[in-house]
C-alpha cells in the first residue's frame with residue numbers, strides 16, 4: 001500500500017474544514033436543536049474571553065466497527081465526571097446531520113487512584129456500506145467534537161488495514177534524576193515514536209487499524225488514568241476517523257481494576273459482543289467481517305503465563321474463548337464469501353527475543369494447532385514490550401472468480417517526527433478465492449482449509 005500523496009491529504013483537510021466550518025453549524029442551527037443553543041453559548045462565551053464551559057469536554061474520541069463493518073460503527077469518548085445527554089449527531093458527507101443516536105455510559109474505578117472514569121458509546125446501525133459519514137459527539141454543556149469515517153464494503157472488495165502493538169505514549173509523566181539534575185521522563189514504556197506511529201497510520205489512511213495489545217502500559221505508570229488520557233489524546237487524531245480495533249495485552253491487566261484487571265480496557269472499548277462471554281470477559285475477544293475478510297481478535301491472557309499486571313488471570317474464560325474461536329474459524333471456512341482469516345492477538349507464538357518478553361509455549365500448545373487446522377492466513381501479534389518504531393500495512397486485492405486473491409504486505413519504519421515513512425520490507429500472500437469451491441473439481445470445506453496460502457517476495 002502506498003501512502004496517500006501529501007496533496008491529497010492537504011486538499012482533503014481543506015474540504016473537511018470547510019464542511020465542518022460551514023456545514024455543521026448551518027445544519028444544526030437549521031434544525032433548531034439544543035445543540036444549536038449550546039454552540040451559540042460556546043461562541044458567546046469564547047467571545048467574552050472566558051472559559052467556554054465548566055463541563056467536561058469530549059475527550060479521546062474514537063471508533064470501533066460493529067460485527068458487520070459495512071453497517072455498524074461505535075463512536076466512543078470519556079469524561080471524569082458524569083454527563084447528561086451523551087449522543088452522536090450523524091451526518092452525510094454534505095454536512096447534513098439528520099440522525100441523533102444516544103450513547104450508553106459505562107464506568108470503572110481505577111483502584112490505584114480511586115478515580116471513577118465514565119465512557120460513552122453510541123452504537124450506529126443501519127449505515128450504508130462503503131459510504132462516508134461525518135459525525136459530532138457531544139454531551140450537555142460540552143463543545144461538539146467532530147470526526148468522519150467510511151463504512152466497510154459488503155462482498156469481495158479491496159480492503160486495507162494497518163497494525164502494530166506495544167505503542168505507549170509520547171508523553172512524560174514521572175520525575176527522575178539524570179546526571180544529578182531533576183527531569184521528566186516517560187513512565188509507561190513509551191517514547192516520542194508513539195506519536196510518530198499514529199501520524200504514520202494517518203499517512204497511510206487504512207480502512208481500520210489493528211492494535212495488537214499493550215496499548216499504553218498504564219499498569220506501569222505513576223498515574224494510570226492520566227496515561228489512558230494521554231494515550232487517547234495521541235491516538236484520537238487517527239482513531240476518530242478510522243476504527244482502531246484492539247486486542248488486550250498483558251499490560252492492559254491493571255492490578256485491582258476488576259477481578260482480572262481489564263476493567264479499564266473493557267470500559268474504553270466497545271467491540272462486537274461474542275458468545276460465551278460473561279460480565280468478567282465482556283469485550284475481551286470478538287470478530288468482525290469486512291469485505292471478504294474475517295478479522296478475529298483474541299485475548300491471550302486467558303491461556304498465557306505472561307502476566308504484566310499482577311492479577312492472576314490465566315484460564316479466566318474456562319474454555320469459553322477456545323470454543324468460540326473454533327466456532328468462528330469453522331464458520332469462516334464454510335463461508336464462500338470469506339477468503340482471508342486474520343487473527344489479531346498480543347503475546348506471540350514465535351519471537352526473536354532472547355532475554356526479554358518472547359514467545360509463549362502455551363500459545364503453541366493451545367492456539368496454534370487450532371489456527372493450523374483451519375488454515376488461518378495471517379496472525380498478527382505484538383508482545384515484546386519494545387516500543388513500536390514502525391508498523392505493517394495490508395491491502396487485499398479480491399481477485400477475479402476462479403483465480404487467486406492477493407494480500408500485499410508492506411512493513412514501514414517510521415523515520416520522521418510526525419510519521420514520515422520508509423519501506424522496510426514488502427511481500428505478498430496469495431490464496432485461492434473460497435468461491436472456487438463451488439466448482440465440482442475444487443477442494444471443499446475442510447480440505448481447502450488445509451491449504452496454506454503462498455508467500456512471495
Ligand SMILES: [Fe+2]
Nearest residue numbers: 214249250383
Ligand atoms: Fe506484552
